Amino acid sequence: MITKCIYPDTYTIPYVLKSCAQSHALEEGQQIHAHSIKFGLSSNVYVLNTLMRFYAVCGFTHYVKKLFDGSPERDLVSWTTLIQAFVKTGFAKEAIQAYLDMCRANLRPDKMTLVVVLSACSRIGDLSLGTRIHENICYIHDIYSDVFVGNALVDMYMKCGDTDSARQLFDKMPVKNVVSWNSLISGLVQQGQFKEALHVFHDMQRIGLRPDCVTLVAVLNACSNLGKLELGKWVHAYIDKNQIKADGFVGNALVDMYAKCGSVEQAFGVFQGMQCKDVFSYTAMIVGFAMNGEAERALDIFAEMPMVGIKPDEVTFVGVLSACSHAGMVEEGWRHFEDMSRVYNLEPQTEHYGCMVDLLGRAGLISEVEVFIANMPIEPDAFVWGALLGACSIHGKVELGEAVMKKLVAIEPVRDGAYILMSNIYSSANRWKDALKLRKAMKERKMKKTPGCSLIEINGVVHEFRKGDKSHPRNEELRKVLGEMAICLQNHGHFPTSNFIT
Template sequence: MQLEGIKPDETTLVSVLSACTHLGALEQGQWIHAYIKKNNLIINFILGTTLIDMYMKCGYVENAVEVFDGMSEKAVSTWNAFIQGMALNGLVEESLGIFSDMKRCGVMPNEITFMGVLAACRHMGLVDEGKNHFNSMIQVHKLEPNVKHYGCMVDLLGRAGMLKEAEDLINSMPIEPDVATWGALLGACKKHGDKEMGERIGRNLIELHPDHDGFHVLLSNIFASKGNWDDVVGIRRAMMKDHINKTPGCSMIEAEGTIHEFTAGDKSHPRINEIDDMLDEMGKRLKAIGYAPNMDEFFLEIDEEEKETALFRHSEKLAVAFGLITIDSTMPIRIIKNLRICNDCHEAIKLVSRSFNREIVVRDRHRFHHFKEGFCSCRDYW
């Protein structure tokens, strides 16, 4: 379109910005925003909401705030994107404060608004506040919770270790719980070490959803943590027989206008030798300040050296190493991961941010992690 001299309209810009959001292509999203400003295009609530969503989902909160404050016309979708974005980036108090501002401005919240509010509570374990908002949704705003709202509450309770209450909530739901809701409880069982409940729920879920890779992996890990290696082998054989493949960890990073993708153990990148050298340097620096690999991430019966090597080639660590050699030291390293970041990578990246004096932003399946000076915005609750 640019080469043909065709001027993009609102639909074009929204589509391209949405693509940038999906890929985490912040630089290209910023270019589109600059194009809008340069051509004096009107930012209505649709385009403005898309810009806010893009900046929030690329971890660039400051620009999202600037767009929000500059909009003369805001719809409920604009407020929703702002509330959800703040929660996604770990700014829970700000997210809940914006919800209060929204109501003061006379904007009626909808079902999506409460998804953002409940997500904010979930990200920081605000159980009582989450319950209050869930109840007010029903009793004050007369909105009927859907399966995602219930799933959010189950996740909130489960993360806080209230496993029995989470299971009771599922059993009392007036609608059929979905895969994500049961998965949240199963994940909480693994997190809090309730192996009996986890095994019971895991077996039921595999019967109900025999092709779901995540349930097989979680149940396998629960068996492994109990030392039930025969059951672990049984699950893996069943997965192979039914052609069920575990979703591989994948991390993306933007550098010089190009999205680079890494998978766990990846050796295909053209700059892999430089990446390997940086991984070695990372390992030396981290061990010097007390890092020890978290072997709890591994349940395979392989020796410790193999486990350590495999851990240090997780996709996000490869992306961080690539970022250290390609991204200017004054700029944050921004990574998008398709799965939940593991405990070991979380701890390692905290220490990398301190040792290399770099800001690192990782967006995993659930939320953003802003690493700086050895700390994370999630306060180690995720």
């Protein structure tokens, strides 16, 4: 219909291309492109820019660059579109290079350019360029007070890990919108500052700003990590009340939250209610089942994936293999590990090798593990050696443990967990002197054992238990119950491995 337009001009072509870009109509856009060449309009800068934009949204970044390079005339929009095309397809370095080239060509960036190049800084963690841009625009009131630029700056500082600068800037912003708050909250969650993220969320509610989907996903993520089931449930109720669809990002975040907070049935309920599930939904549910000791159900829904046409990825397999590992399903684990490359064309990564070492090691197949590691096509890292050390600890393999420890020490920095495991191996073999020597070495290196920690929420209060911590208000009672449980276990023939130094 559009291509029947016989005499296109420099107004109609950009207009039509814009709608092609919006609907990702590749063939139609290419026809328009051919028309613009045929009618000698392709050198017009508006036509160029919309063509670049069209190919950018279709993912043909190399072609965007080719059009740009081949054009006799380029303006600020052409440069911005090029930079944007690079950022959107993950070429942040090239985006920043293009920006520097643009500055060298004596073009001054405007708000749009700055937002795009700042997002490139975020992706790549280029704090120095981001800060330089911030300093340069500090005194240009028109730009500095722009909410888009401000949001991009907050996001840049957050993603570069400079939370203080992000917070300072956020507090100074003359105009804020929901995206400003989201940038701060999501950024804090990504930096692992979950409690701070929830504080900011409460501030946001205090001023009466309504959260949107992005806010809720970030808050749910914080709940998952803090074990805040009650707040998570509140978010769920909020979603229902406001008729927000529990699909996509929101649904997946809900599944993850319930699973990580131990409410695996609730997680499954949300999962089942989702209209369009994707690989994220399935992976969250598989990992959720695996974490909650439901290996069978994890594998059941994994088996469902090919039937609904969703291809598992590397992360899905981490969930599948860890499910097998926890349930001691050696055969099944092997099969899935082999299917990764054979069926799904996925290259197993160090996490997957680690899971396999864990699986075989727990089952006591120590010589198999050694062969497995020797045949690894990639260099085994701390993840793999750590899994083997764990197996040595379970099965009391002192010599092998020592050898593994040497490997771990060679990969700096050694985490405290490795020292603890090795020290436990020595203790099990009654080699107390060696165990103590290791403890001393840890002390000299100023390492402290990260205390084991578990979180549980009862009636809206999160109870945090750390090893050796006696600060819980009902500590005495808790110890008494634990003691009773230990006696009960012993009566049934289970003895705690109390020869471990902790």
